[in-house]
Structures are given as structure tokens and as C-alpha cells.
Amino acid sequence: MNLPLSNHQKLITSFEIAEKEARHLHYSWNQLFKHRNVDLEWVEHLEDNPDEGVVLEAFVSRFSRLQDHIAGRLIPIWLESLAEQPSSQIENLNKAEKLGVVESAEAWLTARQIRNYLVHEYLQDPKSMLEALQLTREASLSFFAVYNALREYTIKALPNLAPSLPAKL
Numbered sequence: 001m002n003l004p005l006s007n008h009q010k011l012i013t014s015f016e017i018a019e020k021e022a023r024h025l026h027y028s029w030n031q032l033f034k035h036r037n038v039d040l041e042w043v044e045h046l047e048d049n050p051d052e053g054v055v056l057e058a059f060v061s062r063f064s065r066l067q068d069h070i071a072g073r074l075i076p077i078w079l080e081s082l083a084e085q086p087s088s089q090i091e092n093l094n095k096a097e098k099l100g101v102v103e104s105a106e107a108w109l110t111a112r113q114i115r116n117y118l119v120h121e122y123l124q125d126p127k128s129m130l131e132a133l134q135l136t137r138e139a140s141l142s143f144f145a146v147y148n149a150l151r152e153y154t155i156k157a158l159p160n161l162a163p164s165l166p167a168k169l
Contacts, residue, residue: 011081011154012164014074018147019166021066026169028059029140038133043126056133060118063136066143067115070150071108078150082157101149103142111139144169 032038032055046053075096076086086092093105102108114132121128148168155162 007077007081008158008161011074011077012161014069014077015147015151015154015165018066018069018074019169021062021069022144022147022169025059025062025066025140026144028055028062029137031055032059032133033137038130038137040126040130043130043133060115060136063140063143064115064119067108067112067139070143070146071112074147074150075102078154081154096146096150099153101153102146107139107142111136111142114139 036042036052036055042052046056071089071093075092079086079092079095084095087095090105090109093102093108096102097105114135117132118129118136151165151168154165
């Protein structure tokens with residue numbers, strides 16, 4: 001029998017998932033941006049290099065998964081744990097911005113649009129794709145920062161949860 005988890009256990013579990021997804025994204029980020037010269041020529045030759053396409057697909061997938069989890073699951077549960085009423089995703093992001101854990105709700109939504117571009121218009125325009133990849137490179141780092149800020153805020157607000165939370169990224 002599965003008993004419903006307490007809000008604090010849901011929060012801990014959500015942090016555990018986010019930390020795991022962040023580690024996977026970090027690995028893909030390194031594979032793409034540290035081990036390759038992602039420039040216009042690289043993008044233009046993706047169709048000729050399926051192995052490079054696999055690296056790109058893994059990065060975009062992991063980028064999407066972490067962004068979706070943080071905004072769609074972690075932040076709402078985090079807000080509930082702080083006795084806040086979660087609402088729509090944009091309102092939750094705005095609350096998180098006001099509380100200082102998200103630098104910019106607008107930048108978060110822009111990253112989502114870029115992610116959608118990478119998923120749905122893959123290789124239509126190499127120059128636009130390169131620009132989108134450069135933006136997701138930076139957005140990934142902001143996702144890691146949001147995870148860390150959520151974790152730090154949680155430790156200050158709910159210090160009894162500190163030993164149960166996964167490590168800082």
C-alpha cells in the first residue's frame with residue numbers, strides 16, 4: 001500500500017530528483033560544450049555526424065527534463081512547504097523570483113521558448129540553432145543556480161530538513 005507522502009517528504013524527493021537530473025545535465029553540458037567546439041560549422045555538419053546528434057539530443061532532453069521538473073514540480077512543492085499557495089507556473093516563478101531563488105521569471109520563460117525551438121525546429125536554420133545552443137548553455141548554469149538557491153532557502157526556512165536534502169551542485 002502506498003501512503004501519501006508528507007509535504008516535507010515530497011519536497012525532499014523532488015530535490016533528490018532535481019539533483020539527479022542536474023548531474024545528468026551537467027554531464028551532457030560538459031560533453032557538448034567542453035569536449036566540442038560548438039560553432040556554426042559543427043551545427044552545419046550535424047546531419048553528417050549522427051554521433052554528434054546523439055550528444056546534442058541528450059543535452060536538449062536533459063535540459064528540458066530539469067527545467068520542467070524545477071518549474072513544474074520542485075517550485076510548487078517548495079512553495080507549499082513554505083505555506084505558500086502554488087498557482088500557475090508563471091505565478092510560481094514570479095513568487096520564486098520575489099523570494100530570491102529565481103533570478104528572472106522572464107529569463108526562465110525565454111529558456112523554455114529556446115528549448116521548444118531546439119526540440120521542434122531542429123536543424124532548420126543552423127545560425128539560429130547555434131544562437132539557441134549558446135543561450136541554453138547559459139540557461140543550464142542558471143538552472144543549477146536555482147537548484148542551489150532553493151536548497152539554501154529551504155535550509156534556512158526549514159533547518160530540520162537540511163540533513164535529508166541532497167548535496168549542493
